[in-house]
Amino acid sequence: MSVKGQDVDLTRAKQNTGVWLVKVPKYLSQQWAKASGGEVGKLKIGKAQGKTVVSFNLNEELTVVECSGEKVSSVRTPREHPFAIQAVGGQTLAVFTESPDKVALEGMVVHRAECRPAVTESYMKLKKLQIEESTKPLRLSQRLDKAVTTNYKPVSNHSHSVEYEKKKKEEGKRARADKQKVLEMLFSAFEKHQYYNIKDLVDITKQPVIYLKEILREIGVYNSKGPHKSTWELKPEYRHYEEGQEDEEKLE
């Protein structure tokens, strides 16, 4: 959970640090993620005919592409990536970081760039691979030689029903407890909620249904219609609800 209302660290914003926002192709970011040491390549910045030319060179070891499936990786990512520099234009972009304990403003974006791969053979092959992968359907129909016989074997008694019966047995039939005790239980239940289903009451009180119903008929009333249909509630004289706050128990 983030802390409410954190003060933003503006130290770097005040220094007017400029950063570049670079759009990088997916495969390249994947390769970068694999880099262990941190260094991923070299950035060449130069001038040619008055214009700044920026280009990124991927390190050799990172050009190996991992392939899923059978194909051995004969495909390599290209190494040369010229940057296409754009102006920031109609937006003022700032960069802020979020760490677990603070938010800091890192700087303003001065240039936007797109990292484009140099169009080479290897790049084409890589793209081909990608397209092949993406066109594969997610679901596949396969033909089987033998029919599957391992499901749905007939069973004398299913496992879950065995469990159920066992549970029932150990619980045993519900015994009628003292009337007073039952009443107490009922009243405390009605303290918590106004309307109850008979099943829920049986669960709570662990009494046989008929017995419980008798007691309920004494102290409560059954709603057959209305918003809370088929529920039991206490008779008005026993009720003492306040505006959603505490109830008072009223015993007979």
Next chain:
Amino acid sequence: MKLSTQIVEELYSLFEVYAEMTSLGSSSSSTTEYIVRVPKNTSKKYNIMAFNSGDKVTCSTWTQARMERDMSNRRIYGEEETTEGVAGSEFGKKQREEARRKKYGIVSKEFKVEDQPWILKVNGKAGRRFKGLKKGGITENASFYIFTQSADGAFEAFPVHAWYNFTPQAKHRTLTAEEAEEEWGRRNKVVNHFSIMLQRRLREKERGEEDEEEGEKGGKKKKKKGARGGDLRIHDLEEDLEMSSDDSEGSMGEDGEDKSKAKKDKGPKGKGKKKKKGSDFEGFEDSDDGDFEGIEVDYMSDESSSDEEELEKTKPNKGEEVPKGIDEMSDSEEESEEENKNEDDAKEEEEEEDGKKTPVQVEKKKKKDSSGESDSSEDSDIEGEEASALFMVKKRTPPKRGGGRGSAGNSRTGSRPGTPSIDNAATSNTLRAAANKLEQGKRQIVVSSSETPSAKRLKMELSPQSASGKNTPQPVSGKSTPSSSDVQLTEDAVRRYLIRKPMTTKDLLKKFQTKRTGLSSEQTVNVLAQILKRLNPERKNINDKMHFYLTE
């Protein structure tokens, strides 16, 4: 399978063509190489904060900023449904509700803190507020990285986690949807759009105040404003006539209302003027259209009369200011004070009871008119101002308000000689009207002696304590110092001046100008010389000029 490979090969060939077309490679003259690093283990998540360049946001100017997530969309578990207490609640209701939703396939989205908008507050309470909404889909097809240059010259690339578009949040009041609809329907009729918000504010104020009286006052104010405005809209004369007739039937029936009515006229008018100022030209163009809107008689309107009245009255009221506003170049500062002060004024006026004050107030108003009228640095201006201020100081306890009223008088009253007459004549009090007319006639020449003796005496009494606050709104007079308000060329006055600061004879003469004292220049010189002889001040040469001064 075959089909897909065919497609792939076609695409491949297309790529090849593309590659041929874009041939790169030009020899670069000078290149510098930098190492690019992608740090692995930062717990910091980088995000983009995007502002529209039209909002003119410069992060370097921020002194302090706070950011937090906007949690208003979170439905705290169970909060949506009515949280009843025990009464009316069923056992197991929540589970049942959930089961029901599942059955019907109602899927409510999970509340993810990560996706919630940010609220950015810059420079504390008085600063700006921004709301940052997350932009989806930026990491789907490509990844963004932030390249920063580190100390060792290498570049570090951090992946961008999320992109938030920040938009400024309005601090000013806005209309709700219903109100906006209403106003849209009236857009062709309403001339002054500033009054829309003003009305709303007044309405809110009324509702907010429990006190009936207050509410009445507010309502009266509005009505008064409207009535006056509507009437004054068209022609001077007409307005004049209408005003006097209307006002005499005016709603104010309480005692002491007469003066307060007049004052209130000034008050809301000033307020209206301030509001109208910006829309001067707007109203001016449309004044033909809306001219006749405000007339109460024979006005066909499909809206409730009171509502219409209020609005239309205020609007014409503002419109009335148009000719004045254009002519008069009064300071906006004065006017900005005005609103609050005028409201105060209006209220305070009602507390008046003393009928004797009437002539004084008449005078005061006169002075105000005169001062307001001539914004040029005429001393009579200052005189009038000061006089009124002095009066106010005397009669009412807070001098500040006196100053306020003075300023109000300044900027409120029209610049042209004609218009103030309307204001004054606008008072239903015939006595005052008469007095005003009288004043006007004399005003141009000199503060006439009929009232001035008393005025002067009062001024004399009060000049030492004259409201310094009053002088601040008067931008014109470079000469008016807090102490110099004497008209009478007396020894006391001269002494006071000389105690304050050293002055040359020329300065002293300037202080006692013939216009004010009523003496001719020769006489002034003589009298001044006599006074100086009596006082025998010390002399000092400053800037090659002989200055006189006195020590206490």
